[in-house]
Amino acid sequence: xxRPASENELPQLYEQMLLIRxxxxxxxxxSAAGKVPGTCTSVGQEAAAVGVVxxxxxxxxxxxxxxxxxxxxxxxxxxxxxxAEVMGRSAGYCQGKSGSLHISVKELGVVLTSxxxxxxxxxATGVALAQGMLGKPGIVVCFFGDGAACxxxxxxxxxxxxxxxxxxxxVCENNQWQAFVHRRETMRRDHVADWAxxxxxxxxxxDGNNVEAVLAAARAAAAEVRASGRPFLLETxxxxxxxxxxxxxxxxxxxxxxxAWAARDxxxxxxxxxxxxxxxxASQDAALADKVQSRxxxxxxxxxxSPYPALSEMTTDVYA
Amino acid sequence: MPTLTPIEAVDAAIxxxxxxxxxxxxxxxxxxxxxxxxxxxxxxxxxxxxxxxxGIIAGTAVGAAGCGLRPVIDLLFAPFLCYAMDExxxxxxxxxxxxxxxxxxxxxxxxxxGGGWGVGAQHNHNNEAWFVHSPGLKVVMPSTPADFKGLLxxxxxxxxxxxxxxxxxxxYQPGExxxxxxxxxxxxxxxxxxGGDVTLIxxxxxxxxxxxxxxxxxxxxxxxxxxxxxxxxxxxxxTIVDSVRKTGRLVVAHEANRLCGVGAEIAALVAEQxxxxxxxxxxxxxxxxxxxxxSYPLEQACAPSAEAIAAAARRLMRA
Numbered sequence: 281x282x283r284p285a286s287e288n289e290l291p292q293l294y295e296q297m298l299l300i301r302x303x304x305x306x307x308x309x310x311s312a313a314g315k316v317p318g319t320c321t322s323v324g325q326e327a328a329a330v331g332v333v334x335x336x337x338x339x340x341x342x343x344x345x346x347x348x349x350x351x352x353x354x355x356x357x358x359x360x361x362x363x364a365e366v367m368g369r370s371a372g373y374c375q376g377k378s379g380s381l382h383i384s385v386k387e388l389g390v391v392l393t394s395x396x397x398x399x400x401x402x403x404a405t406g407v408a409l410a411q412g413m414l415g416k417p418g419i420v421v422c423f424f425g426d427g428a429a430c431x432x433x434x435x436x437x438x439x440x441x442x443x444x445x446x447x448x449x450x451v452c453e454n455n456q457w458q459a460f461v462h463r464r465e466t467m468r469r470d471h472v473a474d475w476a477x478x479x480x481x482x483x484x485x486x487d488g489n490n491v492e493a494v495l496a497a498a499r500a501a502a503a504e505v506r507a508s509g510r511p512f513l514l515e516t517x518x519x520x521x522x523x524x525x526x527x528x529x530x531x532x533x534x535x536x537x538x539x540a541w542a543a544r545d546x547x548x549x550x551x552x553x554x555x556x557x558x559x560x561x562a563s564q565d566a567a568l569a570d571k572v573q574s575r576x577x578x579x580x581x582x583x584x585x586s587p588y589p590a591l592s593e594m595t596t597d598v599y600a
Numbered sequence: 601m602p603t604l605t606p607i608e609a610v611d612a613a614i615x616x617x618x619x620x621x622x623x624x625x626x627x628x629x630x631x632x633x634x635x636x637x638x639x640x641x642x643x644x645x646x647x648x649x650x651x652x653x654x655g656i657i658a659g660t661a662v663g664a665a666g667c668g669l670r671p672v673i674d675l676l677f678a679p680f681l682c683y684a685m686d687e688x689x690x691x692x693x694x695x696x697x698x699x700x701x702x703x704x705x706x707x708x709x710x711x712x713x714g715g716g717w718g719v720g721a722q723h724n725h726n727n728e729a730w731f732v733h734s735p736g737l738k739v740v741m742p743s744t745p746a747d748f749k750g751l752l753x754x755x756x757x758x759x760x761x762x763x764x765x766x767x768x769x770x771x772y773q774p775g776e777x778x779x780x781x782x783x784x785x786x787x788x789x790x791x792x793x794x795g796g797d798v799t800l801i802x803x804x805x806x807x808x809x810x811x812x813x814x815x816x817x818x819x820x821x822x823x824x825x826x827x828x829x830x831x832x833x834x835x836x837x838x839t840i841v842d843s844v845r846k847t848g849r850l851v852v853a854h855e856a857n858r859l860c861g862v863g864a865e866i867a868a869l870v871a872e873q874x875x876x877x878x879x880x881x882x883x884x885x886x887x888x889x890x891x892x893x894x895s896y897p898l899e900q901a902c903a904p905s906a907e908a909i910a911a912a913a914r915r916l917m918r919a
Contacts, residue, residue, distance in 0.1 A: 341667070375700035384699040392666050392703065396690050402656055403691060406663020406671075413625065413645065414668050436656035443651070597701035598736055600759035 291559060293334060293491050294550045295568055297326040300350045301547055302572045303359050304522075306580060307349075307366065311526050315584075316367055319380040322350035324489075324521030327546030328453050330354045331494025332421065332516070335502050338389070339418030341411065343404050346381045346395040347453075347520075351423055355388045359575060360582035371586035375593065389418070398431030400424050401450075405437050408446035419447040419505045427458030429472040438479040441511040449505045450476070450513040451498075453488065455520040456541075460532060476513035488518030489546040492553075521545070604777040606748040606770050610710070611635060612777070613752035614672060618642050621670060624756060628657055628674030628710075658684035658709065662692045662761075665707040670756060677723040678713035678765065681731075692761035693736030705736075707761045708752070714804060714855055715899040716769035721891030724768070724899070726856035731763045732833045732865070738786055739832040741765040743807040745775035747830055750784030758786060767804035767855075769903075787834035791843070795823030798849040798913045801840060801866060803829040805903065806853045812906035817913055824913055832862050840866060841873045848879035849916040855903040858886030880919035883912045 304323045310316035322329060329350030333342070344351045352362060357373070365372025366380040373385045381395035392403045404422035411418060428434055429452055441448050452472040456463050469475075476483035482504065486497035494516055501514045519541040523530045530538070554560035604612065615638060618624045627648035632639045639647040650657050654675050661671040675684055692705045713726050731739045738760050742748045748766070755762040792807060793814050800810040807828040814824035825843050829836065844850050850870055852863035863884040870882060887902035 373700070374698060374702070377700050378698045382695070382698045384695075384702055386699075386702045392663060392691070392695055393699075394691060394695065396686055399659070399686065399691055402659025402687055403663035403666070405656065406660040406665070406669075407667045408663075409660060410664045410667035410669045413664075414623070433655060433659065436651070436653045437659070439651060440653075440656050440660065444648075597697050599738075600696060600704035600706075 289495075290492060290550070290554060293330050293495065294547070294554060294560070295572070296330045296354050297491065297547045297550060298568055299359070299572045299575065300326045300330070300353045302576045303353060303362070303579070304349060306576045307363075308522070308526055310580065316363070317379060318526035319349070319366060320347045320525050321522050322347050324519045324541065324545070325453055325455055326350050327491035327494055327550065328488035328516035328518045331491045332423075332451050332498040332514070335495055335498035336421060337418065339416070340389060340502075341407055341418055341420050342390045343400040343407065343420065343422045344390060344393050345397070345400050345424060345428070347425070348383055348393055352383060352385060352388075352390060355385070355390055357385050357388060357390070358579070360579035363579050363583035364586045367583050368588060369583055369586035370589045371583070376589045377593070377597070398424070398428045398433035401428060401431070401437040402433040404448050405440050405444070405446055408441065408448045409444070412447070419449055419502060421449045421451060423451050423453060425458065426452060426454045426456070426463050426467065426472055429475060430458065430466050434475075438476060438481055438511065438513070442479045442481050445510050447505050447509050448511045449501055450511060452513065452515045454515050454517050457520045457524065459524045471515055471517070473513055473515040481511045481513055483513035483515065485515040485517055488516030489544050489549060491546060491550050518546070519544075601776040601778055603774045604745050604749070605772050605774045606742070606745050606766065607772065609745045609749040609777050610752055610766070611638065613749045613756070614638060615641065616780070617753055617756040618646060623668060624670045624672065626672040626674070627661070629676060631674050654680050654683035655687060658687035659691065661707050661709070662687050662705060665692070665705040665761070666695065666703040670706045672708045672710065672756060674710045676712065677719070678711040678727050679722050679725040681709070681711055681727065684709070688731070688737065688761065688763070689734045693734050696736060704759045705761045706759045708755045708764050709761070710764050710766060712766045712768050712771070714767040714769050715892060715902055718894045718896055718899055720894035724892045726854070726887065728763070728765050728832055729856060729861050732862060736761065738762045738834065739765070740786065740830065741767065741803045741832060742830060743767070743770065743804055743828050745777045746782065747784055747790075749777050750782045751786070751830060754783050754786055762786070765804070769805040784830065786831045787836055789830055789836035789839040790828045791825065791839065792828050793824065793826040795825040795847070797823045797847055798851065798916055799825045799827060799843040799847045800851050800853065800909060800913065801827045801829065802853045803832065803862070804855065806855055809904055809906045810853060810909055813909035813913065816906065816910045820914070822913060822917055829862075835865070837869055837873070840869060844870050844874045845877040848877050849913070850878070851883045851885065851909060851912045851916065853885040853904040853909050855887055857889055858884050859889050861886050880916040883916065885909060885912060
């Protein structure tokens with residue numbers, strides 16, 4: 281299970297990343313035009329999400345957070361239903377009641393999505409406990425950021441998961457920014473992986489902007505969780521290229537930092553590798569770009585055509 | 601019928617539900633240490649100790665409930681719920697709704713509250729109204745050993761998160777408890793005494809103060825009706841309103857702070873739905889807007905006494 285991306289996998293990963301970028305850029309454009317509410321985009325973090333999600337099996341469960349579009353699309357969520365959810369329409373995965381911040385898609389194994397920073401960590405232990413007690417196959421993968429790692433829930437979750445031997449793959453997307461504060465101001469260390477050590481949890485940091493490296497590291501980490509039945513922490517070191525929440529002019533970000541990370545854009549890097557190794561031609565690349573753009577156009581039209589929920593929905597599904 | 605304390609009734613309810621349903625499990629700080637019989641019968645997978653960390657205890661329970669288990673957690677004292685507030689209120693109470701009904705959270709949280717042990721305000725805070733005010737949660741607070749068992753069994757079977765408050769002042773007072781399948785529905789108040797002159801509404805140990813007051817009042821020719829709410833959410837509005845329509849007088853009593861307490865909601869409900877029947881103003885008796893002191897007389901004074909309840913009822917009869 282530690283094999284790297286195979287010859288024919290990389291183009292698929294690349295296409296997923298293109299689709300995610302196109303989806304997020306459409307939201308940025310449409311929210312600037314006032315057609316769609318603002319969101320927390322995953323622009324810049326596509327490789328980190330695509331690499332991990334593609335390392336998982338169908339029985340594995342995923343917990344994510346407010347920056348979830350890349351995880352959801354990589355897992356196979358329909359961009360049209362996602363956009364409908366973002367727009368509060370009834371065709372959304374949560375019938376329009378979630379909006380962008382807490383989209384769960386149980387049928388895809390994306391469960392209990394929460395926008396409270398750190399909540400995904402506190403719920404993941406319970407999800408893993410249930411998997412084990414109910415004898416279900418599949419490990420639990422919990423995506424969180426460096427901001428959540430500064431919450432008490434991170435430390436409580438790792439401690440309990442270690443003590444109780446819970447099969448959780450913790451994936452810290454260290455994207456350098458915690459809402460409007462740089463990680464340097466809130467953490468003494470650069471790497472969240474260091475914080476797993478005192479809980480007796482193995483950890484590794486991988487270049488989160490290299491989709492092949494992330495896929496290989498996530499496969500190895502998931503294999504270790506399956507074999508040991510114990511937690512593992514994988515840190516994908518990456519960058520939040522856009523602001524915390526659209527619209528955001530990022531006036532608080534050092535332009536040199538943005539430029540340095542822009543030069544390491546995960547999609548451009550993947551494209552360069554594919555072109556250089558002859559696995560993709562320029563014309564195929566252009567065709568892929570057209571394909572994802574038209575998928576997103578269809579998705580937006582689908583979402584816009586979906587009605588808002590009836591007002592009677594205001595008080596449904598409060599209680600079971 | 602066996603005689604049990606509420607503490608024993610709670611363990612009996614948990615044991616019966618764990619026998620009945622293999623997805624029921626219990627964990628908390630000291631759960632496996634203190635609940636020997638449960639540990640012995642059900643083993644260390646289903647009866648677990650945890651770190652002293654209410655946030656992760658509650659979060660783990662919410663995650664487990666959302667994915668197929670029925671956890672019962674013991675958070676010990678109600679003020680400790682503050683550490684678990686996010687998990688209970690923002691996750692258990694909201695993620696069903698926010699996900700469009702994809703998940704349910706069958707989860708029971710036990711917490712002790714109220715005066716009696718002189719433990720002071722960081723262990724004794726009747727904060728049940730916070731949870732009544734939070735959507736998606738149910739709130740229960742029994743007054744008799746039989747109801748401790750019957751309500752807890754129903755709460756464990758309920759598909760929603762239930763806060764189960766245990767009044768410290770009652771925990772060691774034994775009473776008759778039916779054996780086996782004794783289920784008390786949530787949302788159904790109990791009329792503990794019938795009477796046509798004045799309605800006394802309470803929950804937890806204050807029900808007993810109302811019953812005592814009613815006994816005194818009966819000697820004076822005043823027939824008081826005593827209603828034990830048992831469940832604070834869902835609230836049995838029908839029993840409340842029907843009683844006040846009959847008596848025309850209402851005293852609501854609880855140990856919790858009067859300000860925005862459950863009594864305020866009941867007063868508003870009656871004002872909205874039975875105003876024409878009222879023959880006197882509504883009286884609310886409750887604790888002050890102050891933390892509960894450790895000092896015995898100050899602690900005890902938070903809970904409305906039988907004398908204060910009877911005095912309020914007499915005033916209403918003269919109004």
